[in-house]
Amino acid sequence: MNSASTPFDSALIPEGVKRCSFGWFLVWIGILQVPLMIGAIAYLVCWGLALNQTYLNNNYPFGIWIAADLGIIALGGGAFFTGFLRYVIKIDELKNIVNFAVVVGVICYSAALGILAVDIGQPLRGWHIFWHANVHSMLTEVAFCISCYFTVLLIEYLPLVLENRQIDRVPVFHFFSHRLHEAMPAIAAVGVFLSFFHQGSLGGVPGVLYGRPFAYREGFLVWPWTFFLFILSAMACGPCFTILITRITEGFARKNLVKRNVIDILAKISGWLLAGYLVLKILDTVGWLSWAGQVGAPLGSFYANQPYGYWVLITELGIFGVIPCILLLIKATRQNQNILILACFLNCAGIFMNRWIMTVQSLAVPVMPFDKFFSYHPNWAEWASTLLWVWIGAVVISLSYRYLPIFPQEKELNPL
């Protein structure tokens, strides 16, 4: 999408970087409007005609929406964890990718909140979760922490917007942006605190369901083991998702935007965290099976109903777990850009699969001995409304990339 001519909107584009023509940009945004409109129609259908427009049912009160919600928030974990590494641990090189991690985080958390808005049966009563809060419910903690952290993410995103060439010319905005930058370590620390809790609470959502032996986990004090596993897995896959989206953006921009050593730091940290997560996840699985056996639910009972056979366990922990872990830990494979992308994809897919398993498969396994198994798959409205956020994300990234200096190394890597 590069063009030799000066774009129509060049006054808004950061100095020293090249962007495609305004016309091509409009065409790209226009193309995105098609799936966006389909997603918007799906939202209107679900809101207007109720949730009977989906394939959710009394056996599957949770479907793709909740699984996607949990998955998206884990993938968006790159924002808080990169912020933590940059501002708290002070890994200076990460200043070159932290802005983009924030953009990805804003998109992910907007998506999570947006999907919840269509998932609940009475969207206009969504505020009840705050007003009538049940302090014992993991979902209450999730709602409070996600809302607070989303606000933090917006505050982190704001200085990027204020750095737009034209906005930055206004003295008051310039001053405000400067002050926000100074406060960023404190803001990032608050974000890390909030993120730890809601990532954990999301793990608690299935983990506390002691009526569902497939999901239930014992744990530490009031927190089931999934509480800690979800935090660790979000830290392990979040940076990989940031890398993945960075590489996709680079692909569309047809140029490098972040130096490889920066990517390598994130990939290496991700690899080690994934290794730690896998060790704990395998220990958790062994402990869970022991407990489940005691309550009369042997291993076979969980994997007796297709499509949820043993392949699920093998794929999640092996193909989407151990393999990307090895690829990320070995320097040679990690520094091969194609293998790195594969490893990041497998890592993210594994965590997403874990969220599906912990929510949808948990409901799929019949608990009463005379209960029947029913399968579930999402219908068009569920897919379209979920994917809507991918297209919204593409629009936000496109706008941010075009008009905001989110990649500090772009000029150096691509001199005009």
Next chain:
Amino acid sequence: MSEQHHEAHKHHEGHGTKYKYGMVIDLDKCTGCGACMVACMAENNISFRKDNSDKLLSNYWMRVYKISNGLPFPDTEICYIPRPCMHCEGHGHHHHTPCVSVCPAVATDYDQETGIVSQIYTRCFGCRYCMAACPYHVRVFNWWDPKWPEGMEKYLSPDVSVRMRGVVEKCSFCNHRLQRARNKAYAEERREIHEDEYQTACTQACPAGAITFGDLQNPEHEVHKLKDSPGAFRLLEKLGTNPKVYYVSSRAWVLKAADVYIGEEGKGVTHP
């Protein structure tokens, strides 16, 4: 319920005392006629659709499951398992009821005085977390707006609120009947409610007398004795949900089929 019992145990309604209303269902008596389901729907204004055959989308507070011993004729035996809400007391007798503790908006509650798990329809915002938490599938969601055939709305019970779409509902042990009995007792200057004054609709409708309802803690109530009878069990006992609905059967295969995963190991579902 006698005055003496309450005097002895200092059990008085509304004075911090604890009743444990529960049910004992004799599976050997149940014929699977479905009268309990019909009575429940009529009593509690449960909405239905023209085609109500898809049980994954329809509303029912009482559901009758059918299981078989799996043997060929002439040894085939059938057992019907009526399943209302279990009104679980929860983990460790601390009323950590599976569905109550997860509801983010306190739209469902465990009544410490009666042991009844309630549902506040106007507070529920339809997140369905409680449905995920309940292993008995007793909770159903209003996927549609409730509609009744023209004229039928005149037959709705004025004591039970009609639920709107997008909220979860479930068996309340006909809680409005308890309120009615309390009002009657109050008007008659009594504090106690007699066993026969508060009975659920399904209990009264059962032609075989398979369902018995009352205070599980009161030795003078029938349920108190029946719950300890030979062959009495609760569904998913091992999970610690601590239900207040007991089942009784003298048939070994029924006990085996209704217990947790005791069928053919590794199959998950023992009797389709």
